[in-house]
Amino acid sequence: MDLDRRTLALMLLSGLLGLAFLWLPLSVLYYLNRGLDVSDTGHYYASLYHFADIRMMSTQFPLVWKLIPHPDNILVNRLLVFVLLMGSSAALFILAAKAVLPAKMLSKVKVWLLACAGAGAGALFYYYWLPDPSYNSIGVILMALVLVATFALTGIEDQHSWSFRSAALLAGFTGLGLAATRPITALIMALIGAVLFFMLARLSWQRLAQLILFVVLGAVVFFVLVQIFIEPLPVTLERIHGGLQKREILGTNQLVAKGLSLLGKEATTVLHTAPWALLLASLGGAFAAPGVADRFAKAQWLRLGGVGLGAIGLIWMQIIFWQQSQSLVQVPLEKLTYYLVNLGLIAVFCSAIAGMLTANKDTRILYWRLAGVSTLLLLATLSLTIFGTGYWIRKAGIASVFVVLASVLMALQMARGTGYIWSLAMMSALILPLWATRTTMVNHPYRLETSLSAQTQKTSIRGGRSTLRLDPLTKVFFDRLSAAADEMGPVDQRPILIDLSGRLPMAQYHMQARPAFTPWILSAYKGSNAFLAHVIAQMSDEQLARAWILDAPAYKYHMDPAPIAERGHQLDRDYRTVTTAFAPYIKTDIVLLAPKSKGAE
Amino acid sequence: MVNSPPPAPILRVPFCQPDYGREERAAFEEAIAGGRLEGGGAQTRACETLMEHSTGAERVLITPSCTAALEMMALALELGPGDEVIVPAFTFVSTANAFALRGAVPVFADIDPLTMNLDVEAARAAITPKTRAIMLVHYAGVGCEMEAFVDLCARHNLVLLEDAAQAVGAHWNGKALGSFGAMGAFSFHHTKNITCGEGGALLVNDPALVKPAEFIRDKGTDRADFLRGQISKYEWRVLGSSYLLSELAAAVLLGQFRREESLNKARMRIWQAYDQRFGLINSLRTPHIPGAAHHNAHIYHIRFSNQKLRDDCAAFMRAHGVMAAPHYVPLHTTPAGRKYGRTSGELPHTIDAAQTLLRLPLYSAMSDDELALVIDTMEAFLHQNGLATS
Structure with missing residues (x-):
């Protein structure tokens, strides 16, 4: 293979970036047997392993988790979560890129980078909840799998193939699982999945009918397996009824309304974190994006100007973030939320502006797709944030996987022509805070008094x-x-x-x-x-x-x-x-x- | 022309230096954030729990000092005029003062010349019909002959007490010092392995003494039972005082406990470096560690053949910026010791230890350069005096 120096350098950089991402999941393994939270995690394990005795519970996640044969052992549980979270996240990153970006763009190096970034984003989620991500992870795994199935479906042309049917079955199966775990989130995800499918796939009535048939079949399989291996429907219904009563008596029903109101405030705060940096990065990035500057005179200068402005915007945002941190390895997690969501917003704005500016129809469609997918990924994040158990706790933990995906997709698209510098800047902007988060969480694990090293x-x-x-x-x-x-x-x-x-x-x-x-x-x-x-x-x-x-x-x-x-x-x-x-x-x-x-x- | 005094040497290696780090600061801030700084709170309970776990004591009560813990012992045993308690004469004043305060008589006995702990035979000889208890002091964190003392107390129906002020983390035959007797007292003073500036702990090993000790610490009331929800209101039950440590100090102590292993490990490295260099020099007597003892590297001491050499060495070290220190003035020779105590026989080993012992600087944060300076200075003194042959 004949490689020029630039390609070789890019391959090397991508490899190193991939390794930097991959370090995150690998170091989770090191801490897998350390620490135990006695509150939320206690709720999780008591729910799982005393499920038959429980008649009042507002989420039915054990119906999903108990379908996977595993012993009553915390370490095995954590390992299972780890494997499923990293695996589903890595698969999501690869399939999303395949569905959105042109096939010729996805070289082996980029697929490797996507897998590593996916595993890294999954690990970031794990880190937020160290030492045990417990039931929050089940929701995220299921959401990731619903999206995996959706992106896979959009790329399979032959609706009669087994891969199409399998993907549809997976969507139905995990969709109903998600409904048992987080009903409102499942509803939103169904809408997001449908929009994605209509946006990215070639449509025909026959294709749609096949899809619906096998999605329903997947849901039926889940239902039947639950009836056979776990419990009959009346018991589940009784528990759901008890759970609703529990929420009513405790007064936690207002959480959704409270969550929505908080979300409004948070959205304002996110936009106010670094508004000029956000604008600069989005505008600069758009002009640096491949195919955008070509329609203007002095395209080369315009592109370079875009690269410069975009990079300044990203660096500026980094500076604002690190200024709010105590040190390079001690980051406030709430601020990191805002930072990550800002990166997601850059992906959305940048691709939307690029879509508006570009003259080439195919390129325009590509950018509009990117903008649409990134927006939907942000919405997916919010659906779990609002309707999750803890709307006030470390929302970034829930946000991480999908927001990081939105940023990575845009970064990959940028990695063409002169946009590669901007692309690397965006990847670096992602990876540094991820690493800092890892250190922060190891030193201050969720609801533990001492660091994981002291366990x-x-x-x-x-x-x-x-x-x-x-x-x-x-x-x-x-x-x-x-x-x-x-x-x-x-x-x-x-x-x-x-x-x-x-x-x-x-x-x-x-x-x-x-x-x-x-x-x-x-x-x-x-x-x-x-x-x-x-x-x-x-x-x-x-x-x-x-x-x-x-x-x-x-x-x-x-x-x-x-x-x-x-x-x-x-x-x-x-x-x-x-x-x-x-x-x-x-x-x-x-x-x-x-x-x-x-x-x- | 007026002679100006020679310039004071710059102290380059202090005798001791507490090692406070991130854990202590975090616990301190947490205590402040908690908003309740009175004694007996979360930080105190956390320290007590850790000590109960590490020593196996029935109950540990954190106190403002080891002195307070010793006074609580005297109160809990209801000692008073007419009672005698045998104590080593080579110890800190609080060991005896606690009993004298109650009107009991501390009886000074001699020490073992090797370990500088109370000598079993000297203690046996000091027993009279008035004797109520024997108070052991584990000098330098090295355990006394525990089996012999447990047997002696059992034979004479005496209460065994332990002043384990220097012995946090030290063991005898695998059992924590301070956990052998009915009660044990620990110190977390500035100079100790684990410190919060001022602090102590009372280990209560006899279940029958747990309640009285709790009452005594809380002004003689049963407030602890009240806080546990066991009674609806608390009242004055026995003689007591306020022996609670502030939560601020307890927070620092908790941070230290969380680092206990590494702190003691660091001290042990220095202790061993000293012992490797000076342990085999014939003209010096260095710490003797019995086979059953697991010590905590609290003190490394060197004993010279006479007081003049010891004093010269201390002066030489100080002149070179190294702070080395002698230890106790024998209690039976002090004004209060003579007034409130009684001496059992001659105490030659006590006198000898007081005159010849010198402690070298030892703290966990000691750097390699500081360690090298202490060793080099000591070696220079030994060479100068022809003592460096092993």
Whole structure:
């Protein structure tokens, strides 16, 4: 092969960029067995492995996850999430590029770069939730797979081929899975998938009919598998009903409205982060984009001017971002959200302006496609952000995969002609914050007191089902609960554990106690005490009499045990203290109480 | 012409230097952000939990100092006039003062010349019908002969207490020092391996003493039970005082505990470097570590053949910018020791240790250059005095 020096240099740079992206997922593996969050993650594992006992839950993600055979082991779970997240993300990047960009552009080097960037973006998401991305990852994996299927479908001409049918089946299967996990997000994704399909694919009624048929079939397969291997529909419906009641009582139904209102504010903030830099990068990028300057006189100068302005805009944006950071390796995650979304917006604006300016019809279509796809990817991001569990927590974690994809697509398109400099600038603008995020999150993992490096003590979780390395304080907490769990009796006869702290669902999972019909009685909500009363009301006299209680009397969000007392069980009279332990997450002592009369039975 | 005094040597290697880092700052800021800085809060409980885990103690209570922890021991045992407690004479004043405060009599006994810990036979000889307890001091973080003392106390029905001020992280036969007796006291003073400036801890190993100790720390009240939700209001139960450490100091302490392993490792590297160089010199006596002891590199000391050599060495080191320090004035020779205490027999080993021992600088953040300067200066002194032969 005859390679000139420029091509060789570009190949080398692309290879290095790919490796830089790939470092992110590889270093996730190093931390896979470190740290454990006792709140959200506890909710996740309690939901998964006590699913049959649960009757009140607002998301049915275990229906999806339990279809994948795997042991009740935290490390295996994390590995599974890791593989699926990186894999689906890498596949999405490659298929999206194939669907949007001209085929001749996708050399082997670029496919390699896409796979690495995809895995890196998946890892970025993982990093936001280190040490355990838990159920948030399931939503993102399913969304990525829906998009994988959609992009694949647009590129397959023969609607009777098995690849077309398989992709449609995958869309239906993962679509219904997403509906079980995040119903509103699934609805939005269905719309996004449809728009993408209509935008990118050659349409015929026959093709559409085949598509609908196999999408429905895919959904049916999911439904049937759930009925056979997990549970019948009435049970699911009962749990959904219970989940809706739970939201109603807790007062969390307003979250969607609150999320939408917050989104409006956030959108304004995003646009105000670096408006001039955003404008400059978008305009400059558009003039530097291949095929845009050609229609004007002095095209070469115009293109070079565009490259210069675009690069200045990107550098300016970087400066603003780093100025808001404490150091090069300590980034505020909220700011990173804005930064990433700004990069996504540059992709949208840049391709839209380029589409408006270019004279060539094919090129114009290409830019309009890019603008459309980037916009839809941003919308996909927002759909999970608004309707996710935590609209206020690290939205960038949810945003990362799709926003990064939008930027990478535009960067790749730019990597032609003189636009390659701009393209490399955009890739670098992506990768530096990603690396900084990695360091930040390793030092400040989600809901942990200490860095992942400080998670050194081997700790047995859930009667030895998992062994993780935790910080010494958390290890003591788990060890004390383990010792207490032994007093609860045989695993299959263990009583319900009522958590009055409302913050430690992991205790129930770890002790292999039964849940109180819900994986988490959340404290600190307006309706927390009312929800506790609702839960206690569901329990039979026998269940309540046997139940153990985890209390944290000095904790500010500790819930009132009045509903238990009203059923004739006084905490100070009828229970004995099995153990006390300092719970690092809520920074106070918890007391584990067992009924006096019959012990743990 | 007026003679001006010679210029003071520039201190290039201090005797000790606390090593505060990112963990401590983060914990400190977290404490401030938490908004509650009174004692007994989250930072304190976190420290206590870590110590309970590492020592196996029934309950650990973080206190404002080791002195406070020792005073709590005396209160918890309800010692008073007519009671005697055997203590080594080669120790810090607080070991004896805590009991004298209650009206009990500290009885000074001699030390083992090798370890400088209380000598078993000297302690046995000091026992009288009035003796209520034996207080061990684990000098330099090296454990006393624990089996012998446990046996001695059992035979004479005495309470075994441990002043483990210097012994955080040290063990005897795999068991943490401070966890053998009914109670143990630790120090987190400026000079210690783990420090928060001023701080201490009381290890309560006898379950029967947990409640009294909790009462004593909280002004003699059962407030701890109240905070745990075990009672609806708290009241005055026993004699006590305010022995709670501020959350600010506890936050720093928590940061130090999180780095305990690396801090002790760094100290051990220096201790071993000293021992490699000076351990085999015949004319010097260096630390003796019994086979059952796992020490924490708290002190590296050198003992000369006489006081003059020791004092000359200290002066020589100081003149070269290195701070080396002798240790205790024997308690039985002090005015208060004579007034409040009693001496059991002659204490030749105590006197000898007080006159001949010199401690070399030792801290975790000591650089290689500082270490080399200490060793080179010491070697120069030894050469000058013909002591450098091994």
